[in-house]
Amino acid sequence: xxxxxxxxxxxxxxxxxxxxxxxxxxxxxxxxxxxxxxxxxxxxxxxxxxxxxxxxxxxxxxxxxxxxxxxxxxxxxxxxxxxxxxxxxxxxxxxxxxxxxxxxxxxxxxxxxxxxxxxxxxxxxxxxxxxxxxxxxxxxxxxxxxxxxxxxxxxxxxxxxxxxxxxxxxxxxxxxxxxxxxxxxxxxxxxxx
Amino acid sequence: xxxxxxxxxxxxxxxxxxxxxxxxxxxxxxxxxxxxxxxxxxxxxxxxxxxxxxxxxxxxxxxxxxxxxxxxxxxxxxxxxxxxxxxxxxxxxxxxxxxxxxxxxxxxxxxxxxxxxxxxxxxxxxxxxxxxxxxxxxxxxxxxxxxxxxxxxxxxxxxxxxxxxxxxxxxxxxxxxxxxxxxxxxxxxxxxx
DNA sequence: CGTTGGCTTGAGAGGGCTCAAGGCCAGTGG
DNA sequence: CCACTGGCCTTGAGCCCTCTCAAGCCAACG
Numbered sequence: 254x255x256x257x258x259x260x261x262x263x264x265x266x267x268x269x270x271x272x273x274x275x276x277x278x279x280x281x282x283x284x285x286x287x288x289x290x291x292x293x294x295x296x297x298x299x300x301x302x303x304x305x306x307x308x309x310x311x312x313x314x315x316x317x318x319x320x321x322x323x324x325x326x327x328x329x330x331x332x333x334x335x336x337x338x339x340x341x342x343x344x345x346x347x348x349x350x351x352x353x354x355x356x357x358x359x360x361x362x363x364x365x366x367x368x369x370x371x372x373x374x375x376x377x378x379x380x381x382x383x384x385x386x387x388x389x390x391x392x393x394x395x396x397x398x399x400x401x402x403x404x405x406x407x408x409x410x411x412x413x414x415x416x417x418x419x420x421x422x423x424x425x426x427x428x429x430x431x432x433x434x435x436x437x438x439x440x441x442x443x444x445x446x
Numbered sequence: 447x448x449x450x451x452x453x454x455x456x457x458x459x460x461x462x463x464x465x466x467x468x469x470x471x472x473x474x475x476x477x478x479x480x481x482x483x484x485x486x487x488x489x490x491x492x493x494x495x496x497x498x499x500x501x502x503x504x505x506x507x508x509x510x511x512x513x514x515x516x517x518x519x520x521x522x523x524x525x526x527x528x529x530x531x532x533x534x535x536x537x538x539x540x541x542x543x544x545x546x547x548x549x550x551x552x553x554x555x556x557x558x559x560x561x562x563x564x565x566x567x568x569x570x571x572x573x574x575x576x577x578x579x580x581x582x583x584x585x586x587x588x589x590x591x592x593x594x595x596x597x598x599x600x601x602x603x604x605x606x607x608x609x610x611x612x613x614x615x616x617x618x619x620x621x622x623x624x625x626x627x628x629x630x631x632x633x634x635x636x637x638x639x
Numbered sequence: 640c641g642t643t644g645g646c647t648t649g650a651g652a653g654g655g656c657t658c659a660a661g662g663c664c665a666g667t668g669g
Numbered sequence: 670c671c672a673c674t675g676g677c678c679t680t681g682a683g684c685c686c687t688c689t690c691a692a693g694c695c696a697a698c699g
Contacts, residue, residue: 315588323592325584338581347588383576388531390583391518395508395540397590398623399516402687421645430591435687437647595655614677628655630679 255279257307258359261331265381266374274372281369282359287311287352293334294350300339302360306332309356310419313348314427324427327353327416333382334358353420402431403439448472450500451552454524458574459567467565474562475552480504480545486527487543493532495553499525502549503612506541507620517620520546520609526575527551546613595624596632 259275270278282305287293293311294300304311311334313326325348328334339346340363369375396405406429410417416425426436452468463471475498480486486504487493497504504527506519518541521527532539533556562568589598599622603610609618619629 315592317592321592323588325588325591337577338584341577380573380576383573383580384530384534387576387580387583390580390587391531394583394587394590395516395518397587398518398620399508399510399514423645427591432688433646434648434689438687441647616677625656626678627657627680631655634679 254284254307254357255282255359257331258282258305261305262374262378266377268374268377270372270374274374277369277372278375281365282361285358285360287356287358289353289355290351292349292351293358294336294339294346294348296347296349297345298339299343300336300346300350302362303333303335303337303340303366304358304360306330306334307357307359309352309358310354311350311356311358312353312420312424313350315348322349322427323430324424327413327420327424327428329415329419337383337386353424397430402429402435403443405429405431406436406439406443447477447500447550448475448552450524451475451498454498455567455571459570461567461570463565463567467567470562470565471568474558475554478551478553480549480551482546482548483544485542485544486551487529487532487539487541489540489542490538491532492536493529493539493543495555496526496528496530496533496559497551497553499523499527500550500552502545502551503547504543504549504551505546505613505617506543508541515542515620516623517617520606520613520617520621522608522612530576530579546617590623595622595628596636598622598624599629599632599636 255278259270259278262278263270284307285304287309293304296316306328308330311328312324313328313334313336314322314324316322326334334350336346336348336350338344339348343363396408400408406425409425409429416428420428422436422440423433426433429436431439448471452463452471455471456463477500478497480502486497489509499521501523504521504525505517506521506527506529507515507517509515519527527543529539529541529543531537532541536556589601593601599618602618602622609621613621615629615633616626619626622629624632
């Protein structure tokens with residue numbers, strides 16, 4: 254199970270991993286199973302650990318005053334789930350994170366992560382991830398303030414086609430910032446064209 | 447002029463700067479003046495350098511098919527302007543960046559930045575900035591898909607009150623993803639309450 | 640075979656947009 | 670010193686996109 258993670262770190266860093274470092278990493282990351290709908294983080298808690306997804310699908314979302322869920326991120330195999338801000342700053346998170354599918358993850362706490370700070374390639378990976386995350390958010394924010402719902406859906410179709418296979422439409426709709434009804438109508442119109 | 451930057455780096459890193467490093471940094475960052483409305487980056491170009499703002503105000507925005515501008519970031523003193531994604535990946539940017547006010551900036555190219563990679567405290571600063579950027583985008587994206595225009599304005603008032611002093615309403619409106627007319631009406635209603 | 644979750648469709652409402660006009664103010668040039 | 674201009678803000682009317690609420694259908698599942 255840890256092999257996937259090791260491969261992933263290798264792929265996301267220029268610096269190679271030594272035998273020793275590999276063992277360190279394997280010893281620190283704790284495997285966990287998340288059942289469908291099981292919380293990984295609830296709003297109000299500090300995000301004590303990050304989760305590398307070996308198998309499964311996880312969502313991060315906020316809940317507004319009227320009880321509506323707004324999906325901020327969808328994560329599948331070989332992505333990291335967790336609220337980076339809460340994790341890094343040790344502040345309470347405003348987001349919920351839960352498993353949409355039954356998932357296998359490898360978790361690591363902040364303290365343990367800090368203990369691995371001597372592993373260059375792990376640092377590089379974390380750095381790269383933070384950057385990519387930032388780029389992705391920038392793109393989505395731009396889409397949110399610039400495009401119509403239809404264009405945002407078209408973009409999602411291009412960028413993450415696997416999401417459409419993996420998540421039901423009401424989840425996709427929430428991710429796009431629209432209602433499931435609107436998404437349903439958009440899709441029907443798209444077919445007619 | 448470089449003093450502001452040095453102070454800034456010190457403030458954003460735990461590692462202290464040596465005399466030597468300070469001199470290196472001063473020698474590499476090139477001061478530039480940007481006139482009002484002068485482009486720092488135009489869509490289609492690769493963002494070859496980042497700019498630390500010593501004085502002034504700079505905006506980053508995309509232009510849609512109908513010619514409407516959508517403001518993604520507003521930057522003032524002691525912020526960094528530039529498209530991090532284009533800068534890091536050397537890909538063409540889809541954003542325009544220009545000076546809203548006459549500005550004094552310190553610029554550095556990617557090659558020069560890579561040349562300073564031995565300066566720990568500069569790396570730490572860059573890391574911190576990327577993270578904060580990511581956090582800020584996450585917050586704004588959440589606002590964009592969860593809140594009404596009115597709430598987004600209220601949040602902006604709280605988070606960056608200085609923006610309201612500094613930029614005209616049509617800029618603020620664009621930043622919030624609404625039209626200037628809508629913003630005007632929101633403000634009037636807010637006063638009545 | 641009832642229940643639950645997901646998708647669709649309709650009707651009505653509303654938030655925000657578009658287009659258009661008018662007012663205010665500061666800067667500029669005659 | 671005044672007229673003119675450009676940038677900015679406001680207000681109105683009509684419209685459109687998206688939301689809300691409600692109902693109905695279907696497939697999966699216990």
